[in-house]
Amino acid sequence: MINSSEEAIRKVLAGLRGCDVPLEMEQRVLKTLHDQASAEFRSGRWSRPLWLVNLGAPTISGRLFFGVVVTGVLSVALATPFLHRAHRVGDTASQFKKVASGQLGPQPLATPSLVASSATVPPTASQFRLSGKKRKRALGVARHGDSLALRELHAASRPAPPLPLTREEKMLLRLIHTVGPQELAMLNSEVRAKHEAEADAEFQQFFGQVTAKNNEQN
Amino acid sequence: MAPIEGCGLALYSVEGARSELDLTALAETYSGLLFRVAYSVLRSRAEAEDVAQDVFVRILKRSPDLLTVRDLRVWLIRITWNLSIDRRRRIRPEQIDEDFAKSLVATNAPADEALGNAQRMMAVLRELEKLPRAERQVLLLSTVEELETLEVAKVLGRSESAVRALLFRARTRLRERLDRGEGK
Numbered sequence: 001m002i003n004s005s006e007e008a009i010r011k012v013l014a015g016l017r018g019c020d021v022p023l024e025m026e027q028r029v030l031k032t033l034h035d036q037a038s039a040e041f042r043s044g045r046w047s048r049p050l051w052l053v054n055l056g057a058p059t060i061s062g063r064l065f066f067g068v069v070v071t072g073v074l075s076v077a078l079a080t081p082f083l084h085r086a087h088r089v090g091d092t093a094s095q096f097k098k099v100a101s102g103q104l105g106p107q108p109l110a111t112p113s114l115v116a117s118s119a120t121v122p123p124t125a126s127q128f129r130l131s132g133k134k135r136k137r138a139l140g141v142a143r144h145g146d147s148l149a150l151r152e153l154h155a156a157s158r159p160a161p162p163l164p165l166t167r168e169e170k171m172l173l174r175l176i177h178t179v180g181p182q183e184l185a186m187l188n189s190e191v192r193a194k195h196e197a198e199a200d201a202e203f204q205q206f207f208g209q210v211t212a213k214n215n216e217q218n
Numbered sequence: 219m220a221p222i223e224g225c226g227l228a229l230y231s232v233e234g235a236r237s238e239l240d241l242t243a244l245a246e247t248y249s250g251l252l253f254r255v256a257y258s259v260l261r262s263r264a265e266a267e268d269v270a271q272d273v274f275v276r277i278l279k280r281s282p283d284l285l286t287v288r289d290l291r292v293w294l295i296r297i298t299w300n301l302s303i304d305r306r307r308r309i310r311p312e313q314i315d316e317d318f319a320k321s322l323v324a325t326n327a328p329a330d331e332a333l334g335n336a337q338r339m340m341a342v343l344r345e346l347e348k349l350p351r352a353e354r355q356v357l358l359l360s361t362v363e364e365l366e367t368l369e370v371a372k373v374l375g376r377s378e379s380a381v382r383a384l385l386f387r388a389r390t391r392l393r394e395r396l397d398r399g400e401g402k
Contacts, residue, residue, distance in 0.1 A: 005396035008338045009389065012346070015322040015339075016361040019257045021250040025267055029245050032271045033278055040279075 245274055248291065251364050252298045258358040259302035261318040261343075265309060269301045292372045295365070299355070299373070315343045345395045353388035356381055 165173070175184060186192045252273055256266035273294060277284065287293045319339035323332045346354060352374070359370045371381045 005338075005342070005393050008342045008396065009392055011322055012319075012339055012342045013357075013361050015318065016258050016261070016358070017363055019254060019263070019266075021253050022263055022267055025253060025270070026245050026249050028267070029249050029271050029274055030242060033241060033245070033274055036275050036278055 241274070241278065244277065244290075248294050249274075251291075251362070252294060254362045254364070255295055255298045255359070256302040256305075258361050259299065260306055260309075260311075260314065262309075262314045265305060265314070266302070269298060269305055272301050273298050289372065292369065295359075295369075295373045299359075311347075315340060319343060341396060341399060342392070345392055345399070348395070349388055349391060352376075353384050353391065356384040357388040357392070360385055 175187070186195070249270055252270040253266050256269035257263065260266050260269065276297060277294075284290070316336075319336045322339050323335045325332075327335065346357065349357065355374055356370060359365055359373060360367075365373075367378050367381055371378045374381065376384070
């Protein structure tokens with residue numbers, strides 16, 4: 001039996017102090033907050049970032065949002081190989097320009113790096129002959145034509161068209177086909193000088209002996 | 219305590235500000251304290267839990283205001299206190315106090331003794347509500363274990379010594395009134 005008012009006061013205050021927090025109250029609080037946030041977002045009164053709101057329980061707007069995000073990611077993933085290929089074709093086109101601008105001489109075209117890059121879309125003779133807009137258009141067609149690139153890749157190698165010979169090349173050819181190796185060696189000035197010196201020495205030796213005999217006979 | 223599975227409200231950006239507020243951490247840290255503050259006024263577990271939820275909903279709605287809050291803990295206690303007072307006006311506190319008083323009485327006591335004790339408790343609660351506002355506030359807030367005198371002083375906007383004085387006066391006045399009531 002509570003006898004004094006002080007004891008009653010102490011007991012009441014102890015009762016207030018000793019109250020335990022209900023089990024799982026925090027979860028209920030957070031659940032209420034989440035529901036509230038979803039309701040606010042659906043009503044459009046709240047400009048909270050979508051990705052933060054929609055991480056929780058799925059709603060119709062949340063599903064729509066994530067659907068859009070997933071579609072975007074997939075489209076980027078699908079477009080990346082095409083973009084990459086187009087970039088590589090662009091590199092090939094710049095290689096074409098380099099080759100066509102000045103390096104197209106009698107020397108062979110197939111340097112290792114160029115062969116490697118032209119393996120994707122090999123340059124055709126018609127592309128080399130084209131210039132300006134036509135070449136761009138042709139390259140553009142090649143850029144978008146995957147099948148064309150493959151066809152070109154697997155096509156049989158064609159020999160380069162015959163080019164006119166220079167004057168020096170023609171003289172060299174004439175020498176090779178008309179004179180023998182000894183004459184060809186004469187083209188070298190050192191060899192020629194050495195040969196002339198030997199001839200002189202031989203002449204002097206022969207005619208020197210003849211003149212000495214004549215003198216003795218006289 | 220583990221956060222709710224699938225609850226994505228843990229982090230959210232405060233609108234118009236760069237700072238972020240971790241609402242889950244807030245709930246984990248302060249829900250117990252706010253519940254006890256509300257319970258000291260309402261003396262009903264269900265009502266106190268509702269008030270604690272209301273406080274967090276208000277935080278959610280008025281997030282930009284939080285950026286100007288210096289002491290979040292004190293601010294939360296003040297909000298809880300005011301919401302609890304408002305709610306107490308709307309409910310029937312007599313019935314709730316009666317249930318609370320009965321819960322304090324030992325169950326193994328004889329019926330007449332239990333009834334007498336419950337009535338004494340009810341008298342204490344009635345007189346407590348009749349105390350001057352500042353004294354009642356101090357007395358009730360002092361029942362919250364987590365709150366020290368300094369924090370009570372901050373919540374009430376008074377000095378620490380004033381809070382101690384108010385607490386002493388509240389208990390003295392309450393005892394005197396109860397004794398006077400018993401004498402009648």
